[in-house]
Amino acid sequence: MQYSWKNIPRYIRYVLVQTLYLFLLTVMFRVIFYLFFFKTTVTDNGAIAKAWYLGLKFDMRLALILIIPVALVAVIVRNRFFTSRAIRKSISIYLFLVFTLLTLLYILDLGHYDYLGQRLDPSILRFLAKGERADNARMVWQSYPVVRGLLAIVVFMFLIYRLQKYTWKKFAAQPAVYLRNWPFTGYVTALVLLVAAGIYGNFAYFPLRWSQAMFTRDNGVTSLGLNPILYFVSNFTVEGDTFDLAKTKKYYPYIAEYLKVDSLDTANLNYVRTVAGDTAKPKLNVVLVMLESTGAAVTSMYNNPMQATPHMQRLADSGVLFKNFYVPAISTAKTVFGVTTGLPDITAVKTASRHPKMLDQRIILDQFKGYDKMYLLGGNTNWANIRAVFTNNIEGVRIYEEGMYKSAKADVWGISDYDLITEASELFKTNNDRQQPFVAFLQLADNHPPYTTSSGAGDFKKLTEKDIDMNKFKKSGFVSIDQFNALRYEDYNVGHLIDMARKDGYLDNTIFVFFGDHNCVLNPYSFMPLPEYEMATGGEHVTAFMYSPAHLAAQQINSPGSLLDVYPTVAGMVGMPYKNYTLGVNLFDSSRVNDKYVFITYIRNQQPYYALLGDRYLYEINMKTDAAAMYDLQSDPLKNIRDEQPDTAKNLDNLTRGFYESTRYLMFNNKKGL
Numbered sequence: 001m002q003y004s005w006k007n008i009p010r011y012i013r014y015v016l017v018q019t020l021y022l023f024l025l026t027v028m029f030r031v032i033f034y035l036f037f038f039k040t041t042v043t044d045n046g047a048i049a050k051a052w053y054l055g056l057k058f059d060m061r062l063a064l065i066l067i068i069p070v071a072l073v074a075v076i077v078r079n080r081f082f083t084s085r086a087i088r089k090s091i092s093i094y095l096f097l098v099f100t101l102l103t104l105l106y107i108l109d110l111g112h113y114d115y116l117g118q119r120l121d122p123s124i125l126r127f128l129a130k131g132e133r134a135d136n137a138r139m140v141w142q143s144y145p146v147v148r149g150l151l152a153i154v155v156f157m158f159l160i161y162r163l164q165k166y167t168w169k170k171f172a173a174q175p176a177v178y179l180r181n182w183p184f185t186g187y188v189t190a191l192v193l194l195v196a197a198g199i200y201g202n203f204a205y206f207p208l209r210w211s212q213a214m215f216t217r218d219n220g221v222t223s224l225g226l227n228p229i230l231y232f233v234s235n236f237t238v239e240g241d242t243f244d245l246a247k248t249k250k251y252y253p254y255i256a257e258y259l260k261v262d263s264l265d266t267a268n269l270n271y272v273r274t275v276a277g278d279t280a281k282p283k284l285n286v287v288l289v290m291l292e293s294t295g296a297a298v299t300s301m302y303n304n305p306m307q308a309t310p311h312m313q314r315l316a317d318s319g320v321l322f323k324n325f326y327v328p329a330i331s332t333a334k335t336v337f338g339v340t341t342g343l344p345d346i347t348a349v350k351t352a353s354r355h356p357k358m359l360d361q362r363i364i365l366d367q368f369k370g371y372d373k374m375y376l377l378g379g380n381t382n383w384a385n386i387r388a389v390f391t392n393n394i395e396g397v398r399i400y401e402e403g404m405y406k407s408a409k410a411d412v413w414g415i416s417d418y419d420l421i422t423e424a425s426e427l428f429k430t431n432n433d434r435q436q437p438f439v440a441f442l443q444l445a446d447n448h449p450p451y452t453t454s455s456g457a458g459d460f461k462k463l464t465e466k467d468i469d470m471n472k473f474k475k476s477g478f479v480s481i482d483q484f485n486a487l488r489y490e491d492y493n494v495g496h497l498i499d500m501a502r503k504d505g506y507l508d509n510t511i512f513v514f515f516g517d518h519n520c521v522l523n524p525y526s527f528m529p530l531p532e533y534e535m536a537t538g539g540e541h542v543t544a545f546m547y548s549p550a551h552l553a554a555q556q557i558n559s560p561g562s563l564l565d566v567y568p569t570v571a572g573m574v575g576m577p578y579k580n581y582t583l584g585v586n587l588f589d590s591s592r593v594n595d596k597y598v599f600i601t602y603i604r605n606q607q608p609y610y611a612l613l614g615d616r617y618l619y620e621i622n623m624k625t626d627a628a629a630m631y632d633l634q635s636d637p638l639k640n641i642r643d644e645q646p647d648t649a650k651n652l653d654n655l656t657r658g659f660y661e662s663t664r665y666l667m668f669n670n671k672k673g674l
Helices: 001-007 012-038 043-081 085-116 120-128 133-143 146-172 181-200 219-225 228-235 245-261 312-320 332-341 383-391 417-433 471-478 481-505 565-572 646-669
Strands: 272-275 285-291 320-322 374-377 398-400 438-443 510-516 544-547 556-557 578-580 596-605 606-611 615-624 628-632
Touching: 001 085, 001 219, 012 085, 012 146, 012 219, 043 085, 043 146, 043 219, 120 133, 146 228, 146 556, 245 615, 245 646, 272 374, 272 565, 285 332, 285 417, 285 481, 285 565, 312 320, 312 481, 312 510, 312 544, 332 383, 332 438, 332 556, 332 565, 374 383, 398 417, 417 438, 438 481, 481 510, 510 565, 510 615, 565 578, 596 646, 606 646, 615 646, 628 646
Parallel strands: 285 438, 285 510, 320 556, 374 398, 374 438
Antiparallel strands: 272 578, 320 544, 510 544, 596 606, 606 615, 615 628
């Protein structure tokens, strides 16, 4: 064997060895992913083994693609490969850059997966948006061991450099093998066939495709089967978000009928619903409280074993709890845009708040005549260009952000939630004392890496593993004690807000609306009524409740509710007349008891879907393949029954596509001047 290996020209052997190095690097990161990041509900070892098998084939494909430039140079210059100084330098620089870039991208992928539960994809480019890079960099600095990580990368790359130098010297010192044309042609042909076969990657008519990794419904298994670099490249697109007028008109009648528009008009695409006011209703204050990363599954109201939110539980029990409340997409910026405009943010890469053509919208909040309007954030509203969502659409809105508070910054996200609530309550009290009604959007942020907490009024204390039942903790879905404590701290601050409202005298004439912006990344959990972890809808299922002890009786609403419905609902509660140009409806509309759906988007097995979820059915459509499926939530939520109930499926298909196409259209065509 050694004799045969030595007979192969050294430049071809060098190519093979470097391919092995690249492959081993990818395998190393695959092992790291499996040991420290992989989580699944799948217990079938065969499925996990298949994911490993497919993943290793993807890794080999990547290694072979990256080695092609080296292989081309090697077979062209042959024995001059080790005697030319220019070639040596070029090859060394190329390989070092490749190894460095791969290392950095894999580390970025692991961080992305740890943060969002998804492999690297082009949506990460939103974190590089102009004006936000510094904030995102500070978040990374405060959340992760950046210095130690950089030192580890430097040491690792130094070892790679030494290995590359040693490998070159070893092969350069070996005697050259001179081949005649036919033997040389044979070696080159064999090399080409090996590389081509490895890149093709399949014993089948079609080549290896990333969709083959999606052979289960489990995101963890799918993620294990993918190569994140190849997946990123295959999904990268420069196509902008747009709309299809013909499709919008095709499906408009279905969405128009559902929304009960004033006048069905396919030619002009009329979405307007005119709602009369009610002067008999008191002009109550409205405080919207966005709870960062607070999904339904992590809170006490949904049977989480850790019961981390007793204050929220208390308010929900004595207020209105929306058991099935969803946000359209997983993203804080998308939630702020969605609740404010009444449109789901379905942009592919950038969020709508970063898209200049989507920032001019006719919204309900702007129609709250006689109300002061406020947006309060502990950090900077340049984040995700959120400032423009408010200033461009709401006349006279007052924005409060970092630099305007007395309290000192706590971390990259600004002042602490406790301090934000304390100072916000002073503003609310001032308005209330002069009998000036107001609508305020209060955005909390501490339930987010780096999970900064304070002692609050001096009585908030973090818990450790010694303080809790770890058996319950493992079943709760929480991925860390820090994450658990951050939610406890948020709950503490919810209680603090109500205490301040009572102390400052505006509790009895204020409606508080609490809602999560999305769920946090969780380990597998199984205590919810639906298997939402497997369905991939758990990220959009958030906690939501209203509290106004003087005006709301305790009740629980089980019909689906959407983030888009918030302003139509509170406008009705305070008797405000308005025109609704978008897709939200009143959550208390009794005519929709058995006819309520929410529009959501989610990623399952790294595939993007848009869907409608109702009391009985979930209807989903794959954004890439257009494949559709329907699930009975009251029977088997994981079984596709689309072919078994064709009439129901057809109706839901039309309505789902109506929501999607109308959203795409309205994001560009709901301008105030129209």
